[in-house]
Amino acid sequence: xxxxxxxxxxxxxxxxxxxxxxxxxxxxxxxxxxxxxxxxxxxxxxxxxxxxxxxxxxxxxxxxxxxxxxxxxxxxxxxxxxxxxxxxxxxxxxxxxxxxxxxxxxxxxxxx
Amino acid sequence: xxxxxxxxxxxxxxxxxxxxxxxxxxxxxxxxxxxxxxxxxxxxxxxxxxxxxxxxxxxxxxxxxxxxxxxxxxxxxxxxxxxxxxxxxxxxxxxxxxxxxxxxxxxxxxxxxx
Numbered sequence: 001x002x003x004x005x006x007x008x009x010x011x012x013x014x015x016x017x018x019x020x021x022x023x024x025x026x027x028x029x030x031x032x033x034x035x036x037x038x039x040x041x042x043x044x045x046x047x048x049x050x051x052x053x054x055x056x057x058x059x060x061x062x063x064x065x066x067x068x069x070x071x072x073x074x075x076x077x078x079x080x081x082x083x084x085x086x087x088x089x090x091x092x093x094x095x096x097x098x099x100x101x102x103x104x105x106x107x108x109x110x111x112x
Numbered sequence: 113x114x115x116x117x118x119x120x121x122x123x124x125x126x127x128x129x130x131x132x133x134x135x136x137x138x139x140x141x142x143x144x145x146x147x148x149x150x151x152x153x154x155x156x157x158x159x160x161x162x163x164x165x166x167x168x169x170x171x172x173x174x175x176x177x178x179x180x181x182x183x184x185x186x187x188x189x190x191x192x193x194x195x196x197x198x199x200x201x202x203x204x205x206x207x208x209x210x211x212x213x214x215x216x217x218x219x220x221x222x223x224x225x226x
């Protein structure tokens with residue numbers, strides 16, 4: 001069935017370093033890949049998304065890359081700051097489908 | 113827009129009691145999702161609706177859980193009878209369209225069953 005795997009489950013980096021979170025998906029029909037950030041005690045919120053017609057998208061310190069052949073997509077955060085500490089979820093969905101499949105989440109710690 | 117509205121924000125109840133969680137979607141959104149989040153199991157999709165119709169309830173853990181969406185502006189998730197292992201944060205999320213659109217999450221209901 002549909003599945004999204006996310007790695008690592010926990011990631012600790014020093015402030016200013018880069019962080020990379022990777023996901024793989026199983027459904028080849030997937031064409032929409034959002035990333036959500038959930039701060040402690042808060043709701044998940046979209047931070048960036050990418051559709052299958054592009055290979056990369058960037059928004060300030062955040063970028064997402066997509067490899068459709070390998071069914072991989074990744075989140076890159078550069079110049080990390082303590083406020084980037086949160087749980088990050090990747091997800092995959094497709095046009096005509098009703099739901100988005102979420103990964104298990106990555107807990108990112110940015111040490112000051 | 114007020115965003116997705118959930119009530120109550122916190123609920124403490126005793127085992128065996130009925131619990132009803134409520135969700136008001138963003139106006140115009142036609143897909144609604146109920147999630148449960150715990151430390152052990154992460155974010156679980158319980159059920160989702162499209163145009164008020166339940167599409168997939170395979171994530172509902174037991175018959176004690178039920179959900180309804182009587183109209184485009186309102187949905188409920190009911191647990192009867194509640195058990196301590198139901199303690200979790202329950203999120204409602206809505207979107208315009210389905211799997212290819214952003215989901216907007218409500219603030220969640222933090223449920224504690226004693």
